[in-house]
Amino acid sequence: MRDCHKWGQKFQNYGLRLTISREAILEVLINTDKHLSAEDIFMAVHSNNPAIGLTTIYRTLELLKQTGIVTKFEFGHGKAKYELTEEYSKKKHHHHLICKKCRKVVDYTDFIMEEKEYINKAATGMQNKFGFDIDTHIIHFYGICPECKAE
Amino acid sequence: MRDCHKWGQKFQNYGLRLTISREAILEVLINTDKHLSAEDIFMAVHSNNPAIGLTTIYRTLELLKQTGIVTKFEFGHGKAKYELTEEYSKKKHHHHLICKKCRKVVDYTDFIMEEKEYINKAATGMQNKFGFDIDTHIIHFYGICPECKAE
DNA sequence: TCTGATAATGAAAACCATTATCATTTTGTA
DNA sequence: TACAAAATGATAATGGTTTTCATTATCAGA
Ligand SMILES: [Mn+2]
Ligand SMILES: [Mn+2]
Ligand SMILES: [Zn+2]
Ligand SMILES: [Zn+2]
Numbered sequence: 001m002r003d004c005h006k007w008g009q010k011f012q013n014y015g016l017r018l019t020i021s022r023e024a025i026l027e028v029l030i031n032t033d034k035h036l037s038a039e040d041i042f043m044a045v046h047s048n049n050p051a052i053g054l055t056t057i058y059r060t061l062e063l064l065k066q067t068g069i070v071t072k073f074e075f076g077h078g079k080a081k082y083e084l085t086e087e088y089s090k091k092k093h094h095h096h097l098i099c100k101k102c103r104k105v106v107d108y109t110d111f112i113m114e115e116k117e118y119i120n121k122a123a124t125g126m127q128n129k130f131g132f133d134i135d136t137h138i139i140h141f142y143g144i145c146p147e148c149k150a151e
Numbered sequence: 152m153r154d155c156h157k158w159g160q161k162f163q164n165y166g167l168r169l170t171i172s173r174e175a176i177l178e179v180l181i182n183t184d185k186h187l188s189a190e191d192i193f194m195a196v197h198s199n200n201p202a203i204g205l206t207t208i209y210r211t212l213e214l215l216k217q218t219g220i221v222t223k224f225e226f227g228h229g230k231a232k233y234e235l236t237e238e239y240s241k242k243k244h245h246h247h248l249i250c251k252k253c254r255k256v257v258d259y260t261d262f263i264m265e266e267k268e269y270i271n272k273a274a275t276g277m278q279n280k281f282g283f284d285i286d287t288h289i290i291h292f293y294g295i296c297p298e299c300k301a302e
Numbered sequence: 303t304c305t306g307a308t309a310a311t312g313a314a315a316a317c318c319a320t321t322a323t324c325a326t327t328t329t330g331t332a
Numbered sequence: 333t334a335c336a337a338a339a340t341g342a343t344a345a346t347g348g349t350t351t352t353c354a355t356t357a358t359c360a361g362a
Contacts, residue, residue, distance in 0.1 A: 016309085016310095017309065017357090019309095019310070019311090019357080021311075022310095037348090038348080038349080039348085051311095053311070053313070054349095055311075055349095055350085055351095059310085059350095074227045076223070076225045078320095078348070079347090080348085080349090097277055097285070110276050110277075111269070114269050115269055115273070118262070118268075121265055122259070122261065122265070122266070122292070126261075130296070132250070132257070132294050132295070133294045133300065134294035135293065135295075137292050138290070138291040141273070141283075141287075142285065142286065142288065143277075143284045143285035143286050143287075145281070145283055146282035146283065149282070149284065166338095167338090168338065168339070170329080170338095170339070170340090172339080188319090189319080189320080202340095202341085203341085204340070205320095205341090206343095207339080209319095209321075210339085229349095230318090230319060231319085231320090
């Protein structure tokens with residue numbers, strides 16, 4: 001159980017320990033399809049492991065970010081949200097729709113071929129023009145969700 | 152001078168007063184090609200108008216955001232950055248390259264046709280699929296700038 | 303199994319960008 | 333000029349995140 005997961009390997013390679021806390025946090029991230037804040041994760045973990053503190057949540061999330069296991073998103077609503085990276089998630093490559101009214105965040109997986117084409121072209125162009133090595137990108141669409149339109 | 156600008160009209164339409172503070176803040180935004188934080192703007196304004204406080208900077212930036220004169224960006228480095236919107240800026244439609252090491256932000260105006268094509272397709276798709284009305288989008292490219300590569 | 307070095311942790315305090323409060327000043331209008 | 337509404341600055345408060353530091357858990361070697 002402990003070492004059979006992808007991240008178990010990753011942790012070992014980085015000389016990090018796969019502790020109870022870290023496993024509990026990863027488990028929460030694996031078993032959700034939402035975008036969770038540190039506090040969301042703290043509360044989810046707390047029900048089974050009341051001893052784990054919020055500080056550890058923040059520290060672990062930072063660690064998971066550094067090792068490429070989670071992505072940190074700042075949607076502009078005060079608190080950062082976390083999601084497993086494509087490599088470690090069941091989710092496919094996707095981007096986000098954000099409702100400017102209710103702040104809902106929806107995953108959007110369509111038109112990935114077209115996106116890839118544009119992104120590749122742009123990333124190559126930037127490499128050539130600026131010498132900038134691109135390795136990730138973010139696309140956010142802002143608008144009003146159907147519920148807020150109806151209101 | 153006071154009313155000959157686009158934003159003068161906009162302010163009037165909204166029943167807002169075009170005060171010294173607001174003009175000073177707009178002037179800073181007009182005369183830069185950088186992405187400034189509230190504090191950056193405060194310091195720039197301060198040299199000529201020491202009486203203007205940081206609170207007014209924040210309040211005015213929020214106002215300018217509401218009226219569509221500035222865009223607020225959260226690049227994930229702690230403080231928000233502000234830039235005139237396409238409509239009020241000399242800059243063309245563009246997106247951003249962000250260096251993950253030194254946090255530099257570079258404007259990128261290439262491949263806009265290709266981008267527009269993809270964005271239109273995606274926005275239409277989302278409208279049809281989710282009933283989500285998209286009106287803006289953000290594209291951020293993350294990577295390492297040439298200076299940091301050389302280090 | 304013991305032991306020491308190192309990593310991880312929790313509680314509490316500190317940090318810091320941003321926002322709220324409120325008394326005062328400025329502005330547009332009659 | 334007088335008055336109401338809007339704008340402002342100093343200050344305090346907020347709240348998500350990070351630091352600090354003493355304690356605990358983990359692992360490698362003896
Ligand atoms: Mn997502
Ligand atoms: Mn820009
Ligand atoms: Zn909504
Ligand atoms: Zn750099």
